[in-house]
Amino acid sequence: MTFIRPGFKLTHAGALQVLNAAVDAALAMGVPQCIAIVDEGCNLLAFVRMDGARVLSIDSSTRKAMTAATTGLPTGSLPENKALPLAEATDGRMTNLPGGLPLLANGQIVGGIGVGSGTSEQDLEIAMAAVTAFEAALAKAHP
Amino acid sequence: MTFIRPGFKLTHAGALQVLNAAVDAALAMGVPQCIAIVDEGCNLLAFVRMDGARVLSIDSSTRKAMTAATTGLPTGSLPENKALPLAEATDGRMTNLPGGLPLLANGQIVGGIGVGSGTSEQDLEIAMAAVTAFEAALAKAHP
Amino acid sequence: MTFIRPGFKLTHAGALQVLNAAVDAALAMGVPQCIAIVDEGCNLLAFVRMDGARVLSIDSSTRKAMTAATTGLPTGSLPENKALPLAEATDGRMTNLPGGLPLLANGQIVGGIGVGSGTSEQDLEIAMAAVTAFEAALAKAHP
Amino acid sequence: MTFIRPGFKLTHAGALQVLNAAVDAALAMGVPQCIAIVDEGCNLLAFVRMDGARVLSIDSSTRKAMTAATTGLPTGSLPENKALPLAEATDGRMTNLPGGLPLLANGQIVGGIGVGSGTSEQDLEIAMAAVTAFEAALAKAHP
Numbered sequence: 001m002t003f004i005r006p007g008f009k010l011t012h013a014g015a016l017q018v019l020n021a022a023v024d025a026a027l028a029m030g031v032p033q034c035i036a037i038v039d040e041g042c043n044l045l046a047f048v049r050m051d052g053a054r055v056l057s058i059d060s061s062t063r064k065a066m067t068a069a070t071t072g073l074p075t076g077s078l079p080e081n082k083a084l085p086l087a088e089a090t091d092g093r094m095t096n097l098p099g100g101l102p103l104l105a106n107g108q109i110v111g112g113i114g115v116g117s118g119t120s121e122q123d124l125e126i127a128m129a130a131v132t133a134f135e136a137a138l139a140k141a142h143p
Numbered sequence: 144m145t146f147i148r149p150g151f152k153l154t155h156a157g158a159l160q161v162l163n164a165a166v167d168a169a170l171a172m173g174v175p176q177c178i179a180i181v182d183e184g185c186n187l188l189a190f191v192r193m194d195g196a197r198v199l200s201i202d203s204s205t206r207k208a209m210t211a212a213t214t215g216l217p218t219g220s221l222p223e224n225k226a227l228p229l230a231e232a233t234d235g236r237m238t239n240l241p242g243g244l245p246l247l248a249n250g251q252i253v254g255g256i257g258v259g260s261g262t263s264e265q266d267l268e269i270a271m272a273a274v275t276a277f278e279a280a281l282a283k284a285h286p
Numbered sequence: 287m288t289f290i291r292p293g294f295k296l297t298h299a300g301a302l303q304v305l306n307a308a309v310d311a312a313l314a315m316g317v318p319q320c321i322a323i324v325d326e327g328c329n330l331l332a333f334v335r336m337d338g339a340r341v342l343s344i345d346s347s348t349r350k351a352m353t354a355a356t357t358g359l360p361t362g363s364l365p366e367n368k369a370l371p372l373a374e375a376t377d378g379r380m381t382n383l384p385g386g387l388p389l390l391a392n393g394q395i396v397g398g399i400g401v402g403s404g405t406s407e408q409d410l411e412i413a414m415a416a417v418t419a420f421e422a423a424l425a426k427a428h429p
Numbered sequence: 430m431t432f433i434r435p436g437f438k439l440t441h442a443g444a445l446q447v448l449n450a451a452v453d454a455a456l457a458m459g460v461p462q463c464i465a466i467v468d469e470g471c472n473l474l475a476f477v478r479m480d481g482a483r484v485l486s487i488d489s490s491t492r493k494a495m496t497a498a499t500t501g502l503p504t505g506s507l508p509e510n511k512a513l514p515l516a517e518a519t520d521g522r523m524t525n526l527p528g529g530l531p532l533l534a535n536g537q538i539v540g541g542i543g544v545g546s547g548t549s550e551q552d553l554e555i556a557m558a559a560v561t562a563f564e565a566a567l568a569k570a571h572p
Contacts (some may be wrong), residue, residue, distance in 0.1 A: 012336045043341045047333040050298045051148065055185045055329050056213040060232035087231035095232040097225070146300030146424050147391045150293050155479045157289030184327025186484050190476040193441045198472050248290045281289050291480065328484045356485040368526070374516035375489035375524040
């Protein structure tokens with residue numbers, strides 16, 4: 001019987017680099033954002049609220065990251081009739097708001113990123129820019 | 144690199160005067176209201192529950208103020224499919240109920256006012272009366 | 287009557303630089319830490335949890351930052367008979383654990399930093415290193 | 430059998446007058462305060478956070494008012510071994526921090542006032558000034 005299994009954990013150095021990539025993308029777009037990165041246990045790893053980003057987006061961006069990390073899928077694709085019941089059943093932590101993307105390494109979930117304070121399209125675009133930067137850096141560091 | 148940026152804070156004297164303007168408008172209308180004023184960080188600055196106003200409107204009026212302060216926009220204009228998900232993702236603090244308006248000084252958000260206990264139309268009308276009084280007093284005090 | 291008063295806000299660029307100074311100090315010490323920075327309204331601005339830092343320190347480090355930002359004082363100096371009552375009366379957000387320091391600019395509170403996951407002495411030492419870096423950078427950027 | 434009994438309710442006009450008396454006393458003392466007034470049902474009636482008062486005192490001042498209103502006694506006089514268990518059993522709403530006083534009319538509890546952000550002595554002194562103003566105004570209005 002096997003008692004333990006190998007896994008990957010996102011480092012704080014990697015998380016901060018992904019966070020900075022999201023900040024750069026948001027600055028280029030001219031839309032201040034809240035950006036949250038959680039690990040595979042849905043626990044906060046890194047966060048920033050940019051100048052002018054919404055205070056109430058602190059929670060929503062974090063929950064987008066949590067939802068993406070727990071499902072391994074982008075947020076926003078749940079069927080309408082499941083989205084609110086799942087939010088209710090998780091004290092609002094499972095959200096269907098767009099702007100959350102999983103962070104994957106070797107096909108394994110290592111975390112999630114959530115972006116909030118702009119429109120759904122803006123939030124998602126920033127998250128995608130950060131994931132692209134993550135994947136490029138990952139490929140370079142672990143070829 | 145810049146570490147700090149200048150900003151404005153709503154004073155308690157200003158907040159109480161806006162609160163009193165809302166009370167006067169509600170008395171003139173004959174509709175008792177809960178009236179909340181928060182600062183730009185969504186923290187409570189001033190509050191009153193008028194005789195006969197609903198107890199459960201303490202929370203809803205405060206959350207209208209918070210939503211207006213965090214977005215810089217009147218409450219009630221969110222698309223249907225985002226209103227409840229945003230409420231869920233913020234523990235109910237982001238609300239789409241009408242009756243919340245931002246308080247702006249020099250084009251910058253300094254807080255929000257939320258009114259609740261009447262109909263949506265009554266709540267919004269009282270909030271608008273208070274914002275009008277705020278803007279007039281602001282122009283006079285800081286020409 | 288005065289409706290608004292001038293103030294300063296900590297920028298996200300400044301907050302991230304203070305965060306990085308704390309990370310560097312923690313790496314030099316060899317003690318992984320959770321590091322949180324909040325603004326003067328006790329709202330989260332920046333956060334990182336270093337590799338190996340305690341998951342439950344996410345909350346305690348954030349609350350140290352909040353306590354320092356709301357009081358303008360280092361955490362840990364409350365008299366015994368007030369520490370737990372204040373924690374209870376604020377849903378645990380006011381904490382007397384050492385490791386929280388205010389961030390001051392021109393003698394005004396612009397936020398707070400909280401560090402948690404090590405011993406009290408280690409937490410405080412990292413927070414002090416970050417504040418020292420903040421003050422040096424502030425003096426250079428805003429002489 | 431009697432189904433209903435007469436009672437007194439604190440008006441919002443009265444609550445705001447007591448609030449203003451507390452603000453005046455705090456200004457005279459030079460200590461910014463959070464001041465909360467609740468009715469006999471422990472529900473918020475009026476509130477103000479003065480310029481420079483602590484954000485985390487929003488909750489603690491309100492809970493002092495609630496505690497005084499529910500007990501009819503000044504806060505701070507509970508025996509040590511009951512204070513924290515009562516806080517725990519009420520989600521922190523029952524507090525033994527000084528600065529809460531009941532508002533009484535004809536020997537009946539009509540509410541409570543709570544003051545927080547200064548030292549215990551300062552908080553209590555402001556609350557006492559407000560209660561004195563309340564009793565004087567009450568005697569004059571209802572001789």
